[in-house]
Amino acid sequence: MKKVNIGGVPEHFNLAWYLTLKNGDYKREGINLRWHDYAGGTGAMCKALRNKEIDIAVILTEGIIKDVIDGNPSRIVQTFVQTPLIWGIHVANNAPYKTLEDLKGTKAAISRYGSGSHLMAYINAKNNEWNLEKDLDFEIIKNLDGAVEGLTAGKADYFLWEKFTTKPLVDKGTFRRIGNCPSPWPCFVIAVREDFIESNKEDLVTILEIINNTTSKFKDIPNIDNTIADRYEQQLEDVQEWLNLTEWSQNLIDEHTIMNVQKQLYALNIIPRIVDHKKLTFKL
Structure with missing residues:
Protein backbone atom coordinates (compact mmCIF):
# COMPACT_ATOMS: atom_id res chain seq x y z
CA MET A 1 0.00 0.00 0.00
CA LEU A 85 -10.38 33.58 4.53
CA ILE A 86 -11.79 36.03 7.04
CA TRP A 87 -8.91 36.99 9.28
CA GLY A 88 -9.96 38.38 12.65
CA ILE A 89 -7.74 41.13 14.06
CA HIS A 90 -7.36 40.32 17.74
CA VAL A 91 -5.93 42.03 20.82
CA ALA A 92 -5.68 40.87 24.42
CA ASN A 93 -8.95 41.45 26.25
CA ASN A 94 -7.34 43.90 28.68
CA ALA A 95 -5.32 45.76 26.00
CA PRO A 96 -5.96 49.50 25.57
CA TYR A 97 -6.58 49.24 21.81
CA LYS A 98 -10.12 49.92 20.59
CA THR A 99 -9.76 50.58 16.85
CA LEU A 100 -7.49 49.48 14.00
CA GLU A 101 -5.92 52.94 13.96
CA ASP A 102 -4.77 52.32 17.55
CA LEU A 103 -2.66 49.42 16.26
CA LYS A 104 -0.65 51.56 13.85
CA GLY A 105 3.04 51.21 14.72
CA THR A 106 2.49 48.45 17.29
CA LYS A 107 3.77 44.86 17.15
CA ALA A 108 1.95 42.08 15.29
CA ALA A 109 2.22 38.50 16.53
CA ILE A 110 3.00 36.13 13.65
CA SER A 111 3.43 32.36 13.57
CA ARG A 112 6.62 32.77 11.51
CA TYR A 113 7.94 34.90 8.64
CA GLY A 114 6.25 33.96 5.37
CA SER A 115 3.17 32.68 7.18
CA GLY A 116 -0.39 33.83 6.51
CA SER A 117 -0.44 35.83 9.74
CA HIS A 118 2.70 37.64 8.54
CA LEU A 119 1.53 38.31 4.97
CA MET A 120 -1.97 39.38 6.00
CA ALA A 121 -0.51 41.91 8.46
CA TYR A 122 0.85 43.64 5.35
CA ILE A 123 -2.54 43.45 3.62
CA ASN A 124 -4.18 44.95 6.71
CA ALA A 125 -1.57 47.72 6.83
CA LYS A 126 -2.11 48.49 3.15
CA ASN A 127 -5.91 48.52 3.63
CA ASN A 128 -5.49 51.12 6.39
CA GLU A 129 -2.91 53.17 4.44
CA TRP A 130 -0.14 52.63 6.98
CA ASN A 131 3.54 53.09 6.19
CA LEU A 132 4.74 49.54 5.52
CA GLU A 133 8.25 50.26 6.78
CA LYS A 134 7.49 52.36 9.85
CA ASP A 135 4.12 51.07 11.03
CA LEU A 136 4.78 47.30 11.03
CA ASP A 137 6.74 45.32 13.59
CA PHE A 138 6.63 41.59 14.31
CA GLU A 139 6.99 39.05 17.12
CA ILE A 140 7.19 35.33 16.25
CA ILE A 141 4.80 33.29 18.42
CA LYS A 142 4.67 29.97 16.44
CA ASN A 143 0.93 29.18 16.78
CA LEU A 144 -2.39 30.09 18.36
CA ASP A 145 -1.30 28.99 21.84
CA GLY A 146 1.78 31.16 21.44
CA ALA A 147 -0.43 34.09 20.45
CA VAL A 148 -2.51 33.69 23.61
CA GLU A 149 0.66 33.73 25.70
CA GLY A 150 2.30 36.55 23.71
CA LEU A 151 -0.65 38.94 23.66
CA THR A 152 -1.56 38.29 27.29
CA ALA A 153 2.04 38.95 28.38
CA GLY A 154 2.32 42.05 26.19
CA LYS A 155 5.11 40.65 23.96
CA ALA A 156 2.96 41.57 20.96
CA ASP A 157 -0.07 43.80 20.52
CA TYR A 158 -2.31 42.21 17.88
CA PHE A 159 -2.74 38.96 16.01
CA LEU A 160 -4.42 38.01 12.73
CA TRP A 161 -5.93 34.51 12.65
CA GLU A 162 -8.99 32.93 11.08
CA LYS A 163 -12.06 34.55 12.65
CA PHE A 164 -14.05 31.42 13.45
CA THR A 165 -11.08 29.44 14.79
CA THR A 166 -10.37 32.19 17.33
CA LYS A 167 -14.03 32.88 18.17
CA PRO A 168 -13.99 30.55 21.24
CA LEU A 169 -11.10 32.65 22.64
CA VAL A 170 -13.14 35.81 22.05
CA ASP A 171 -16.16 34.20 23.74
CA LYS A 172 -13.99 33.28 26.74
CA GLY A 173 -12.67 36.82 27.04
CA THR A 174 -9.06 35.91 26.21
CA PHE A 175 -9.07 38.01 23.02
CA ARG A 176 -11.10 40.93 21.73
CA ARG A 177 -11.65 41.13 17.98
CA ILE A 178 -11.52 44.74 16.80
CA GLY A 179 -11.78 44.15 13.07
CA ASN A 180 -11.70 41.72 10.15
CA CYS A 181 -9.38 41.46 7.15
CA PRO A 182 -10.65 39.12 4.39
CA SER A 183 -7.99 37.70 2.08
CA PRO A 184 -8.48 39.19 -1.41
Missing part, protein backbone atom coordinates in the same frame (compact mmCIF):
# COMPACT_ATOMS: atom_id res chain seq x y z
CA LYS A 2 1.37 3.39 -1.03
CA LYS A 3 2.06 5.71 1.93
CA VAL A 4 1.32 9.40 1.32
CA ASN A 5 1.85 12.16 3.88
CA ILE A 6 -0.43 15.20 3.86
CA GLY A 7 -0.45 18.25 6.12
CA GLY A 8 -2.97 20.92 7.05
CA VAL A 9 -4.17 23.14 9.85
CA PRO A 10 -6.27 21.44 12.56
CA GLU A 11 -9.31 23.54 11.70
CA HIS A 12 -12.87 23.05 10.46
CA PHE A 13 -11.85 23.73 6.84
CA ASN A 14 -10.16 20.33 6.80
CA LEU A 15 -12.94 18.23 8.32
CA ALA A 16 -13.63 16.67 4.89
CA TRP A 17 -10.15 15.09 5.01
CA TYR A 18 -10.85 13.65 8.46
CA LEU A 19 -14.19 12.21 7.30
CA THR A 20 -12.72 10.53 4.20
CA LEU A 21 -9.84 9.10 6.26
CA LYS A 22 -12.24 7.84 8.92
CA ASN A 23 -14.32 6.15 6.21
CA GLY A 24 -11.25 4.36 4.84
CA ASP A 25 -11.83 5.86 1.38
CA TYR A 26 -8.12 6.05 0.49
CA LYS A 27 -7.21 2.60 1.82
CA ARG A 28 -9.87 1.07 -0.43
CA GLU A 29 -7.85 2.48 -3.34
CA GLY A 30 -4.56 1.12 -2.00
CA ILE A 31 -3.38 4.46 -0.56
CA ASN A 32 -2.24 4.82 3.05
CA LEU A 33 -2.89 8.56 3.43
CA ARG A 34 -1.43 9.88 6.70
CA TRP A 35 -2.71 13.25 7.96
CA HIS A 36 -0.38 15.57 9.91
CA ASP A 37 -1.68 18.60 11.83
CA TYR A 38 0.34 21.80 11.48
CA ALA A 39 -0.82 24.18 14.20
CA GLY A 40 1.98 26.52 13.10
CA GLY A 41 0.16 27.02 9.79
CA THR A 42 1.51 27.80 6.35
CA GLY A 43 5.10 28.58 7.26
CA ALA A 44 5.48 25.24 9.02
CA MET A 45 3.94 23.38 6.06
CA CYS A 46 6.22 25.13 3.55
CA LYS A 47 9.18 23.92 5.59
CA ALA A 48 7.72 20.40 5.77
CA LEU A 49 7.28 20.28 1.97
CA ARG A 50 10.86 21.42 1.45
CA ASN A 51 12.13 18.80 3.92
CA LYS A 52 10.01 16.05 2.31
CA GLU A 53 8.22 15.43 5.60
CA ILE A 54 4.93 15.71 3.70
CA ASP A 55 4.03 15.14 0.06
CA ILE A 56 0.88 17.27 -0.03
CA ALA A 57 -0.21 20.39 1.85
CA VAL A 58 -3.60 22.05 2.21
CA ILE A 59 -2.17 25.52 2.50
CA LEU A 60 -2.87 29.24 2.25
CA THR A 61 -2.71 30.51 -1.32
CA GLU A 62 -0.50 33.54 -0.66
CA GLY A 63 1.94 31.58 1.51
CA ILE A 64 2.66 28.79 -0.95
CA ILE A 65 2.94 31.20 -3.89
CA LYS A 66 5.57 33.18 -1.99
CA ASP A 67 7.46 30.04 -1.00
CA VAL A 68 7.45 28.50 -4.49
CA ILE A 69 8.88 31.76 -5.85
CA ASP A 70 11.47 31.54 -3.05
CA GLY A 71 12.50 28.07 -4.21
CA ASN A 72 10.07 25.55 -2.73
CA PRO A 73 9.94 22.71 -5.33
CA SER A 74 6.15 22.32 -5.16
CA ARG A 75 3.17 23.20 -7.34
CA ILE A 76 -0.46 24.09 -6.76
CA VAL A 77 -2.66 21.35 -8.24
CA GLN A 78 -6.07 22.62 -7.11
CA THR A 79 -7.98 25.28 -5.22
CA PHE A 80 -9.43 23.72 -2.05
CA VAL A 81 -11.54 26.55 -0.59
CA GLN A 82 -12.73 29.07 -3.15
CA THR A 83 -13.96 31.77 -0.77
CA PRO A 84 -11.66 34.22 1.03
CA TRP A 185 -8.28 35.75 -3.08
CA PRO A 186 -9.39 32.10 -2.56
CA CYS A 187 -7.92 31.05 0.77
CA PHE A 188 -6.74 27.42 0.58
CA VAL A 189 -5.08 25.47 -2.22
CA ILE A 190 -3.65 21.95 -2.45
CA ALA A 191 0.10 22.00 -3.12
CA VAL A 192 2.24 18.98 -3.93
CA ARG A 193 5.97 18.41 -4.18
CA GLU A 194 7.11 18.25 -7.81
CA ASP A 195 8.94 14.95 -7.37
CA PHE A 196 5.79 13.40 -5.89
CA ILE A 197 3.69 14.62 -8.84
CA GLU A 198 6.16 13.07 -11.28
CA SER A 199 6.25 9.65 -9.62
CA ASN A 200 2.73 9.34 -8.16
CA LYS A 201 0.37 11.07 -10.57
CA GLU A 202 -2.27 8.31 -10.53
CA ASP A 203 -2.39 8.20 -6.72
CA LEU A 204 -2.65 11.97 -6.60
CA VAL A 205 -5.57 11.99 -9.05
CA THR A 206 -7.31 9.33 -6.91
CA ILE A 207 -6.78 11.33 -3.70
CA LEU A 208 -8.23 14.47 -5.30
CA GLU A 209 -11.20 12.58 -6.70
CA ILE A 210 -12.04 11.24 -3.23
CA ILE A 211 -11.73 14.58 -1.41
CA ASN A 212 -13.56 16.46 -4.19
CA ASN A 213 -16.45 14.02 -4.03
CA THR A 214 -16.81 14.84 -0.34
CA THR A 215 -16.33 18.63 -0.51
CA SER A 216 -18.81 18.95 -3.39
CA LYS A 217 -21.52 17.57 -1.09
CA PHE A 218 -20.07 18.72 2.24
CA LYS A 219 -22.91 21.06 3.22
CA ASP A 220 -25.47 18.30 2.57
CA ILE A 221 -23.95 15.90 5.11
CA PRO A 222 -26.61 15.31 7.80
CA ASN A 223 -25.98 17.36 10.98
CA ILE A 224 -22.63 18.61 9.66
CA ASP A 225 -23.10 21.86 11.61
CA ASN A 226 -23.43 19.97 14.90
CA THR A 227 -20.45 17.76 14.04
CA ILE A 228 -18.24 20.81 13.42
CA ALA A 229 -19.49 22.60 16.55
CA ASP A 230 -18.72 19.56 18.73
CA ARG A 231 -15.36 18.69 17.19
CA TYR A 232 -13.96 22.23 17.13
CA GLU A 233 -15.70 23.55 20.27
CA GLN A 234 -17.61 26.23 18.40
CA GLN A 235 -21.01 27.81 18.91
CA LEU A 236 -23.59 26.30 16.54
CA GLU A 237 -24.63 29.70 15.18
CA ASP A 238 -20.98 30.53 14.39
CA VAL A 239 -20.60 27.24 12.50
CA GLN A 240 -23.79 27.89 10.54
CA GLU A 241 -22.54 31.38 9.61
CA TRP A 242 -19.21 29.90 8.51
CA LEU A 243 -20.92 27.23 6.40
CA ASN A 244 -23.00 29.90 4.67
CA LEU A 245 -19.86 31.91 3.86
CA THR A 246 -17.64 29.03 2.70
CA GLU A 247 -17.46 27.41 -0.74
CA TRP A 248 -15.11 24.57 -1.65
CA SER A 249 -13.57 24.12 -5.08
CA GLN A 250 -12.71 21.12 -7.22
CA ASN A 251 -10.76 23.04 -9.87
CA LEU A 252 -7.25 24.29 -10.51
CA ILE A 253 -6.72 27.91 -9.51
CA ASP A 254 -7.01 30.11 -12.62
CA GLU A 255 -4.29 32.26 -14.18
CA HIS A 256 -6.07 35.55 -13.41
CA THR A 257 -6.22 34.76 -9.68
CA ILE A 258 -2.58 33.65 -9.60
CA MET A 259 -1.54 36.94 -11.20
CA ASN A 260 -3.75 38.98 -8.85
CA VAL A 261 -2.14 37.38 -5.78
CA GLN A 262 1.35 37.96 -7.17
CA LYS A 263 0.67 41.60 -8.07
CA GLN A 264 -0.49 42.36 -4.54
CA LEU A 265 2.41 40.50 -2.92
CA TYR A 266 4.88 42.22 -5.25
CA ALA A 267 3.42 45.66 -4.49
CA LEU A 268 3.99 44.93 -0.78
CA ASN A 269 7.61 43.80 -1.45
CA ILE A 270 6.73 40.32 -0.16
CA ILE A 271 7.90 38.61 -3.37
CA PRO A 272 10.88 39.78 -5.46
CA ARG A 273 9.29 39.14 -8.88
CA ILE A 274 6.15 37.95 -10.68
CA VAL A 275 6.46 34.59 -12.41
CA ASP A 276 4.39 32.79 -15.04
CA HIS A 277 1.45 30.87 -13.55
CA LYS A 278 2.83 27.65 -15.08
CA LYS A 279 5.75 27.83 -12.64
CA LEU A 280 3.31 27.83 -9.73
CA THR A 281 0.67 25.36 -10.87
CA PHE A 282 0.39 21.89 -12.36
CA LYS A 283 -2.66 20.68 -14.27
CA LEU A 284 -3.30 16.99 -13.69
Whole structure:
Protein backbone atom coordinates (compact mmCIF):
# COMPACT_ATOMS: atom_id res chain seq x y z
CA MET A 1 0.00 0.00 0.00
CA LYS A 2 1.37 3.39 -1.03
CA LYS A 3 2.06 5.71 1.93
CA VAL A 4 1.32 9.40 1.32
CA ASN A 5 1.85 12.16 3.88
CA ILE A 6 -0.43 15.20 3.86
CA GLY A 7 -0.45 18.25 6.12
CA GLY A 8 -2.97 20.92 7.05
CA VAL A 9 -4.17 23.14 9.85
CA PRO A 10 -6.27 21.44 12.56
CA GLU A 11 -9.31 23.54 11.70
CA HIS A 12 -12.87 23.05 10.46
CA PHE A 13 -11.85 23.73 6.84
CA ASN A 14 -10.16 20.33 6.80
CA LEU A 15 -12.94 18.23 8.32
CA ALA A 16 -13.63 16.67 4.89
CA TRP A 17 -10.15 15.09 5.01
CA TYR A 18 -10.85 13.65 8.46
CA LEU A 19 -14.19 12.21 7.30
CA THR A 20 -12.72 10.53 4.20
CA LEU A 21 -9.84 9.10 6.26
CA LYS A 22 -12.24 7.84 8.92
CA ASN A 23 -14.32 6.15 6.21
CA GLY A 24 -11.25 4.36 4.84
CA ASP A 25 -11.83 5.86 1.38
CA TYR A 26 -8.12 6.05 0.49
CA LYS A 27 -7.21 2.60 1.82
CA ARG A 28 -9.87 1.07 -0.43
CA GLU A 29 -7.85 2.48 -3.34
CA GLY A 30 -4.56 1.12 -2.00
CA ILE A 31 -3.38 4.46 -0.56
CA ASN A 32 -2.24 4.82 3.05
CA LEU A 33 -2.89 8.56 3.43
CA ARG A 34 -1.43 9.88 6.70
CA TRP A 35 -2.71 13.25 7.96
CA HIS A 36 -0.38 15.57 9.91
CA ASP A 37 -1.68 18.60 11.83
CA TYR A 38 0.34 21.80 11.48
CA ALA A 39 -0.82 24.18 14.20
CA GLY A 40 1.98 26.52 13.10
CA GLY A 41 0.16 27.02 9.79
CA THR A 42 1.51 27.80 6.35
CA GLY A 43 5.10 28.58 7.26
CA ALA A 44 5.48 25.24 9.02
CA MET A 45 3.94 23.38 6.06
CA CYS A 46 6.22 25.13 3.55
CA LYS A 47 9.18 23.92 5.59
CA ALA A 48 7.72 20.40 5.77
CA LEU A 49 7.28 20.28 1.97
CA ARG A 50 10.86 21.42 1.45
CA ASN A 51 12.13 18.80 3.92
CA LYS A 52 10.01 16.05 2.31
CA GLU A 53 8.22 15.43 5.60
CA ILE A 54 4.93 15.71 3.70
CA ASP A 55 4.03 15.14 0.06
CA ILE A 56 0.88 17.27 -0.03
CA ALA A 57 -0.21 20.39 1.85
CA VAL A 58 -3.60 22.05 2.21
CA ILE A 59 -2.17 25.52 2.50
CA LEU A 60 -2.87 29.24 2.25
CA THR A 61 -2.71 30.51 -1.32
CA GLU A 62 -0.50 33.54 -0.66
CA GLY A 63 1.94 31.58 1.51
CA ILE A 64 2.66 28.79 -0.95
CA ILE A 65 2.94 31.20 -3.89
CA LYS A 66 5.57 33.18 -1.99
CA ASP A 67 7.46 30.04 -1.00
CA VAL A 68 7.45 28.50 -4.49
CA ILE A 69 8.88 31.76 -5.85
CA ASP A 70 11.47 31.54 -3.05
CA GLY A 71 12.50 28.07 -4.21
CA ASN A 72 10.07 25.55 -2.73
CA PRO A 73 9.94 22.71 -5.33
CA SER A 74 6.15 22.32 -5.16
CA ARG A 75 3.17 23.20 -7.34
CA ILE A 76 -0.46 24.09 -6.76
CA VAL A 77 -2.66 21.35 -8.24
CA GLN A 78 -6.07 22.62 -7.11
CA THR A 79 -7.98 25.28 -5.22
CA PHE A 80 -9.43 23.72 -2.05
CA VAL A 81 -11.54 26.55 -0.59
CA GLN A 82 -12.73 29.07 -3.15
CA THR A 83 -13.96 31.77 -0.77
CA PRO A 84 -11.66 34.22 1.03
CA LEU A 85 -10.38 33.58 4.53
CA ILE A 86 -11.79 36.03 7.04
CA TRP A 87 -8.91 36.99 9.28
CA GLY A 88 -9.96 38.38 12.65
CA ILE A 89 -7.74 41.13 14.06
CA HIS A 90 -7.36 40.32 17.74
CA VAL A 91 -5.93 42.03 20.82
CA ALA A 92 -5.68 40.87 24.42
CA ASN A 93 -8.95 41.45 26.25
CA ASN A 94 -7.34 43.90 28.68
CA ALA A 95 -5.32 45.76 26.00
CA PRO A 96 -5.96 49.50 25.57
CA TYR A 97 -6.58 49.24 21.81
CA LYS A 98 -10.12 49.92 20.59
CA THR A 99 -9.76 50.58 16.85
CA LEU A 100 -7.49 49.48 14.00
CA GLU A 101 -5.92 52.94 13.96
CA ASP A 102 -4.77 52.32 17.55
CA LEU A 103 -2.66 49.42 16.26
CA LYS A 104 -0.65 51.56 13.85
CA GLY A 105 3.04 51.21 14.72
CA THR A 106 2.49 48.45 17.29
CA LYS A 107 3.77 44.86 17.15
CA ALA A 108 1.95 42.08 15.29
CA ALA A 109 2.22 38.50 16.53
CA ILE A 110 3.00 36.13 13.65
CA SER A 111 3.43 32.36 13.57
CA ARG A 112 6.62 32.77 11.51
CA TYR A 113 7.94 34.90 8.64
CA GLY A 114 6.25 33.96 5.37
CA SER A 115 3.17 32.68 7.18
CA GLY A 116 -0.39 33.83 6.51
CA SER A 117 -0.44 35.83 9.74
CA HIS A 118 2.70 37.64 8.54
CA LEU A 119 1.53 38.31 4.97
CA MET A 120 -1.97 39.38 6.00
CA ALA A 121 -0.51 41.91 8.46
CA TYR A 122 0.85 43.64 5.35
CA ILE A 123 -2.54 43.45 3.62
CA ASN A 124 -4.18 44.95 6.71
CA ALA A 125 -1.57 47.72 6.83
CA LYS A 126 -2.11 48.49 3.15
CA ASN A 127 -5.91 48.52 3.63
CA ASN A 128 -5.49 51.12 6.39
CA GLU A 129 -2.91 53.17 4.44
CA TRP A 130 -0.14 52.63 6.98
CA ASN A 131 3.54 53.09 6.19
CA LEU A 132 4.74 49.54 5.52
CA GLU A 133 8.25 50.26 6.78
CA LYS A 134 7.49 52.36 9.85
CA ASP A 135 4.12 51.07 11.03
CA LEU A 136 4.78 47.30 11.03
CA ASP A 137 6.74 45.32 13.59
CA PHE A 138 6.63 41.59 14.31
CA GLU A 139 6.99 39.05 17.12
CA ILE A 140 7.19 35.33 16.25
CA ILE A 141 4.80 33.29 18.42
CA LYS A 142 4.67 29.97 16.44
CA ASN A 143 0.93 29.18 16.78
CA LEU A 144 -2.39 30.09 18.36
CA ASP A 145 -1.30 28.99 21.84
CA GLY A 146 1.78 31.16 21.44
CA ALA A 147 -0.43 34.09 20.45
CA VAL A 148 -2.51 33.69 23.61
CA GLU A 149 0.66 33.73 25.70
CA GLY A 150 2.30 36.55 23.71
CA LEU A 151 -0.65 38.94 23.66
CA THR A 152 -1.56 38.29 27.29
CA ALA A 153 2.04 38.95 28.38
CA GLY A 154 2.32 42.05 26.19
CA LYS A 155 5.11 40.65 23.96
CA ALA A 156 2.96 41.57 20.96
CA ASP A 157 -0.07 43.80 20.52
CA TYR A 158 -2.31 42.21 17.88
CA PHE A 159 -2.74 38.96 16.01
CA LEU A 160 -4.42 38.01 12.73
CA TRP A 161 -5.93 34.51 12.65
CA GLU A 162 -8.99 32.93 11.08
CA LYS A 163 -12.06 34.55 12.65
CA PHE A 164 -14.05 31.42 13.45
CA THR A 165 -11.08 29.44 14.79
CA THR A 166 -10.37 32.19 17.33
CA LYS A 167 -14.03 32.88 18.17
CA PRO A 168 -13.99 30.55 21.24
CA LEU A 169 -11.10 32.65 22.64
CA VAL A 170 -13.14 35.81 22.05
CA ASP A 171 -16.16 34.20 23.74
CA LYS A 172 -13.99 33.28 26.74
CA GLY A 173 -12.67 36.82 27.04
CA THR A 174 -9.06 35.91 26.21
CA PHE A 175 -9.07 38.01 23.02
CA ARG A 176 -11.10 40.93 21.73
CA ARG A 177 -11.65 41.13 17.98
CA ILE A 178 -11.52 44.74 16.80
CA GLY A 179 -11.78 44.15 13.07
CA ASN A 180 -11.70 41.72 10.15
CA CYS A 181 -9.38 41.46 7.15
CA PRO A 182 -10.65 39.12 4.39
CA SER A 183 -7.99 37.70 2.08
CA PRO A 184 -8.48 39.19 -1.41
CA TRP A 185 -8.28 35.75 -3.08
CA PRO A 186 -9.39 32.10 -2.56
CA CYS A 187 -7.92 31.05 0.77
CA PHE A 188 -6.74 27.42 0.58
CA VAL A 189 -5.08 25.47 -2.22
CA ILE A 190 -3.65 21.95 -2.45
CA ALA A 191 0.10 22.00 -3.12
CA VAL A 192 2.24 18.98 -3.93
CA ARG A 193 5.97 18.41 -4.18
CA GLU A 194 7.11 18.25 -7.81
CA ASP A 195 8.94 14.95 -7.37
CA PHE A 196 5.79 13.40 -5.89
CA ILE A 197 3.69 14.62 -8.84
CA GLU A 198 6.16 13.07 -11.28
CA SER A 199 6.25 9.65 -9.62
CA ASN A 200 2.73 9.34 -8.16
CA LYS A 201 0.37 11.07 -10.57
CA GLU A 202 -2.27 8.31 -10.53
CA ASP A 203 -2.39 8.20 -6.72
CA LEU A 204 -2.65 11.97 -6.60
CA VAL A 205 -5.57 11.99 -9.05
CA THR A 206 -7.31 9.33 -6.91
CA ILE A 207 -6.78 11.33 -3.70
CA LEU A 208 -8.23 14.47 -5.30
CA GLU A 209 -11.20 12.58 -6.70
CA ILE A 210 -12.04 11.24 -3.23
CA ILE A 211 -11.73 14.58 -1.41
CA ASN A 212 -13.56 16.46 -4.19
CA ASN A 213 -16.45 14.02 -4.03
CA THR A 214 -16.81 14.84 -0.34
CA THR A 215 -16.33 18.63 -0.51
CA SER A 216 -18.81 18.95 -3.39
CA LYS A 217 -21.52 17.57 -1.09
CA PHE A 218 -20.07 18.72 2.24
CA LYS A 219 -22.91 21.06 3.22
CA ASP A 220 -25.47 18.30 2.57
CA ILE A 221 -23.95 15.90 5.11
CA PRO A 222 -26.61 15.31 7.80
CA ASN A 223 -25.98 17.36 10.98
CA ILE A 224 -22.63 18.61 9.66
CA ASP A 225 -23.10 21.86 11.61
CA ASN A 226 -23.43 19.97 14.90
CA THR A 227 -20.45 17.76 14.04
CA ILE A 228 -18.24 20.81 13.42
CA ALA A 229 -19.49 22.60 16.55
CA ASP A 230 -18.72 19.56 18.73
CA ARG A 231 -15.36 18.69 17.19
CA TYR A 232 -13.96 22.23 17.13
CA GLU A 233 -15.70 23.55 20.27
CA GLN A 234 -17.61 26.23 18.40
CA GLN A 235 -21.01 27.81 18.91
CA LEU A 236 -23.59 26.30 16.54
CA GLU A 237 -24.63 29.70 15.18
CA ASP A 238 -20.98 30.53 14.39
CA VAL A 239 -20.60 27.24 12.50
CA GLN A 240 -23.79 27.89 10.54
CA GLU A 241 -22.54 31.38 9.61
CA TRP A 242 -19.21 29.90 8.51
CA LEU A 243 -20.92 27.23 6.40
CA ASN A 244 -23.00 29.90 4.67
CA LEU A 245 -19.86 31.91 3.86
CA THR A 246 -17.64 29.03 2.70
CA GLU A 247 -17.46 27.41 -0.74
CA TRP A 248 -15.11 24.57 -1.65
CA SER A 249 -13.57 24.12 -5.08
CA GLN A 250 -12.71 21.12 -7.22
CA ASN A 251 -10.76 23.04 -9.87
CA LEU A 252 -7.25 24.29 -10.51
CA ILE A 253 -6.72 27.91 -9.51
CA ASP A 254 -7.01 30.11 -12.62
CA GLU A 255 -4.29 32.26 -14.18
CA HIS A 256 -6.07 35.55 -13.41
CA THR A 257 -6.22 34.76 -9.68
CA ILE A 258 -2.58 33.65 -9.60
CA MET A 259 -1.54 36.94 -11.20
CA ASN A 260 -3.75 38.98 -8.85
CA VAL A 261 -2.14 37.38 -5.78
CA GLN A 262 1.35 37.96 -7.17
CA LYS A 263 0.67 41.60 -8.07
CA GLN A 264 -0.49 42.36 -4.54
CA LEU A 265 2.41 40.50 -2.92
CA TYR A 266 4.88 42.22 -5.25
CA ALA A 267 3.42 45.66 -4.49
CA LEU A 268 3.99 44.93 -0.78
CA ASN A 269 7.61 43.80 -1.45
CA ILE A 270 6.73 40.32 -0.16
CA ILE A 271 7.90 38.61 -3.37
CA PRO A 272 10.88 39.78 -5.46
CA ARG A 273 9.29 39.14 -8.88
CA ILE A 274 6.15 37.95 -10.68
CA VAL A 275 6.46 34.59 -12.41
CA ASP A 276 4.39 32.79 -15.04
CA HIS A 277 1.45 30.87 -13.55
CA LYS A 278 2.83 27.65 -15.08
CA LYS A 279 5.75 27.83 -12.64
CA LEU A 280 3.31 27.83 -9.73
CA THR A 281 0.67 25.36 -10.87
CA PHE A 282 0.39 21.89 -12.36
CA LYS A 283 -2.66 20.68 -14.27
CA LEU A 284 -3.30 16.99 -13.69
